[in-house]
Amino acid sequence: MPSSDIAILGGGISGIIAALELEARGVFPTLYESSGRLGGRVKTDFFDDIPLDHGFQVLLTAYPEVIKYLDLSVLELNYFKPGAYIFRKDGKVELIGDAFRDPSFLWPTIKANSAGLLDKVKLLGEQRRISALSVDEIFNQIDRPTIDSLHSKYSRRFINQFFKPFYGGIFLEKQLKTTVIQFEFVFHMFAKGYAAMPKRGMQAVIDQLCEKLTKTKVLLNQKVTIEEALNRHDKVIQTFAEKDQKWHGTEVFYFELPNTSKYSDILQHVIGLFPDSNSVNSIHVLKGRNTSILSATAIGVSEDSERLEMSIREEIKMRSGIEPGKLVKHFKIEKALPVISEIRLKPDSSNADSAVIWSGDYLLYPSLNAAMSSGRNAAEKALQA
Ligand SMILES: Cc1cc2nc3c(=O)[nH]c(=O)nc-3n(C[C@H](O)[C@H](O)[C@H](O)COP(=O)(O)OP(=O)(O)OC[C@H]3O[C@@H](n4cnc5c(N)ncnc54)[C@H](O)[C@@H]3O)c2cc1C
Incomplete structure (x- = not known):
């Protein structure tokens, strides 16, 4: 008989998918989440009607797990074109892209000397x-x-x-x-x-998945250890990394931008890159009803975010002529992507008989696809006798 008393620790994508898979097999788990919401590293705030993700994230529509679990048609996706603007250090601006998929890239790509x-x-x-x-x-x-x-x-x-x-x-x-x-x-x-972004931000992915969670007992603001969970449940699916896990971090700055600003239309659909920059790595534009927002991403986290913001403003202005307006939001994310030395497509099956089953992107490779597939795999293992 499969064990029917299963705890899931962590309500990120991996924990949510594990819960959905258990529900689909008639087993209703208890999901403990240490924060006050589900979604883990996927989270969106709003500025008016403009979604501000906690870190620049995109949905790759070809991810097999995304196709399996999400109804993309209701996410109102904004698709990125298959290419990029390159705002070079020498002041030249070039457009490079896949002309087979989007012929408008053909001539700029031929001309580009990057x-x-x-x-x-x-x-x-x-x-x-x-x-x-x-x-x-x-x-x-x-x-x-x-x-x-x-x-x-x-x-x-x-x-x-x-x-x-x-x-x-x-x-x-x-x-x-x-x-x-x-x-x-x-x-x-x-x-x-394609790389795409839901109209309501990446949180829309979480919202869609959570709508389908009907029989799972969700307990928020519950920081639980494996030992505590094993005292209360037969099996535990643990979805967050150990303390010694190493991470890559990022900072994202959201600036107001006049709707008429240079490049503001095209940067909604094409990412802007800043090669050889010590501050900003990439930019793109989010348009709302009344205003636009310029999102600027830095790789890594800085000790002095105010100084980083100043450098980013200067670099963007110097290379692109765009003048970032008032800062409306800033996120500093130290634990964004797990550093993984041995990447795997599927989880290790060695702990199949254990009462503790490990799940999460950090076990495979850093991505939503991995978080989803590891969640399903964990649910299947938990149901093995
Ligand atoms: C800035 C950024 C950019 C990214 N870009 C992309 C991208 O473009 N494309 C892509 O595919 N992926 C991207 N990712 C990665 C993607 O978001 C993750 O792979 C995915 O969200 C991981 O889900 P998870 O469930 O494995 O882990 P998490 O989302 O980390 O979930 C773990 C959960 O466990 C909870 N928890 C921790 N400790 C406890 C405890 N003791 N008890 C109970 N709960 C606990 C946490 O609060 C959290 O909710 C990005 C991530 C970030 C942060």
């Missing part, structure tokens, strides 16, 4: 190669740092002008030491789908 001709040809070849791989094939490769793999294919100029700010912004580390498996997985997902 990448040489060989780089552009190689990128096309890599797009074909990585798109044709299955996710299993990507994860079965011999691993090495992304930067080593890029150096074997592209010029230093292209790596610095494009890959470092673009993928550095995704991995939240500028050196691109993150494994090439993670890089090719993300690259594959970009090639197969």
Whole structure:
């Protein structure tokens, strides 16, 4: 008989998916969440009608787990175009993108000198190669740092002008030491789908999942240890990392911006990159009914956020001509993405018989897809006799 008294510790995506999977099998868990809300690292505040996520996050529509668990049609997604503006240190502004998916990128990409001709040809070849791989094939490769793999294919100029700010912004580390498996997985997902943002922010993902949670007993503001949970329940699904887990951090600054500001329309749909910057890594624009917001992301966390804000303002103005207005919100997130040395597609099955089942993105690779798949896996393990 499956154990029917299961506790889930942590109400992030992984805990929510574990609860949904248990409910679907007729088992109704108790979910303990230490904070006052569900969602974990996915959280959105509002400025008027404009969603301000706690850290710049996007939904990759090709994520297999996103397709499985979310109804994207009701999220009113704002899709990013498959490319980027590059606001270079020398003042030049270039647009680079996938002209096969969006022909408006063709001419600017041909002209752009952030990448040489060989780089552009190689990128096309890599797009074909990585798109044709299955996710299993990507994860079965011999691993090495992304930067080593890029150096074997592209010029230093292209790596610095494009890959470092673009993928550095995704991995939240500028050196691109993150494994090439993670890089090719993300690259594959970009090639197969789009990066998108729900109209109501990433919190809309949590809201949609939580609507389906009907039989789980949710207890908020309950910080519980595994031992305490085992005293009350037969099995425990633990979804947060140990204290010694290492993390990549980020800061995001949301500035008011006049609706008429330079680049304000296009930056809603294309990300703006700042290569070789010590302050800002990327920007984009969120438009509301009455005003616009410029979101500026820095990789890592600084000891002096006010100084960082000043540098970001100067750098944005100098390179793009955009003048950030009043700061409306700032988030400093020290534990944004777990640093993972050995990336896995699926959880280790070695603790299948244990009363404690581990779950969460930190066990696999940092992403919503991993959090979802590990949540489902944990629920399945918890139901094993
Ligand atoms: C700034 C930022 C940008 C990101 N960008 C992307 C992106 O673009 N694309 C993408 O796919 N992913 C992105 N991610 C990663 C994604 O958000 C995470 O992979 C996912 O949210 C992790 O979910 P989780 O359930 O594994 O962990 P968490 O969300 O961390 O959930 C763990 C939960 O456990 C709770 N908890 C902790 N201790 C206890 C306790 N003792 N008792 C009870 N509860 C406890 C916490 O409060 C939390 O709610 C980003 C994350 C951040 C922060």
